[in-house]
Amino acid sequence: MSQFILHPANTRGHANHGWLNAHHSFSFANYYNPDRMHFGVLRVLNDDLIDGGMGFGAHPHDNMEIITIPLAGAIAHKDSMGNSAVIKSGEIQVMSAGTGVSHSEFNANADEQLNLLQIWLFPKQKNVTPRYDQQTLNVEARHNNFQQILSPNADDEGVWIHQDAWFSLGKFDNGFKTDYKIKKTGNGVYAFVISGEVTINGQKLGTRDAIGVWDTDTINFQADCEGAEVLLMDVPMELN
Structure with a gap:
């Protein structure tokens, strides 16, 4: 029988540093909740608002x-591998830290707020060679569809990582229904509502609410408003 856990938006950790207004789905920095350490290998889901020109050294x-998935605005990235890039809304960035890497992240615009999701997953193998990638996504391909944006496979759709995880983004018309089939036995799905209202496995969710579902092979989905946007994170439930 399937199991689930609900994480309403207002139960997330919150830290407002002025230039940075951050919400943490799982324990992070000064936010510690022993019941919110991770969902399977999903360790961090931060929803950050960063003022113009500000960021992390x-x-x-x-x-x-x-x-990293920018939802609005653009992020300027530099790292110890020699990469220097700007990642805009409609793109996705991935970095395998592996044996060790340092990087900086700043709002690329001085006069516009940046909103991004930063997500950390435990890898399935340690001490890999650090790597960086980013891709521009076809935003139209997620209309009434869960568009795959990340997988374990370098030759598959989206970016790839060192973990048996698949991410998908969708934007839906009111009333649209579909089923999502979990990609691998032993995986669960953490669904994060970027905007709007949806019903997942009979549970009604609003903007920035989340539900984690496991011990099942299929997720039932319905959009309950026009333009509802959802990120699905299909991840192993067992830590390596």
């Missing part, structure tokens, strides 16, 4: 798969 990571 160079800081290190290792043995983590880091995914």
Whole structure:
């Protein structure tokens, strides 16, 4: 029998630093909740609003798969691998920290707020060679469809990471229904509502609400408003 956990938007950790207004779905920095440490290998889901020109100076990571999805605005990235790039809304960035990498992240615009999702997954193998990638996504392909934006396979649709995880983004018409089939036995799905109202496995969710579902092979989905946007994160439930 399937199991689920609900994470309403207003139960997330919150830290407002002035230039940074951050919401944490899982324990992060000064937010600690022993019941919200991770969902399977999904360790971090941060929903950040960053003021114009502000950001994070160079800081290190290792043995983590880091995914950044700008929802509005653009982020300027530099790292110790020599990469320097701007990632805009409609694109996705991935970085395998592996043996160790440092990077900086700043709002690329001085006069526009940046909203991004930053997601960390535990990798399925440690101490890999650090790597960086970014892709422009076909936003039209997610209309009434869960568009795959990330997978474990370099030759598959979207970016790839060192984990048996698949991410999908969708934007739906009111009343649209579909089923999502989980990609791998032992995986669960963490569904995060970017905007709008949806029903997943009979549970009604609003903007920035989330539900984690596991011990099933299919997720039932319905959009309950026009233009509802959802991110699905299909991830292993067992830590390596």
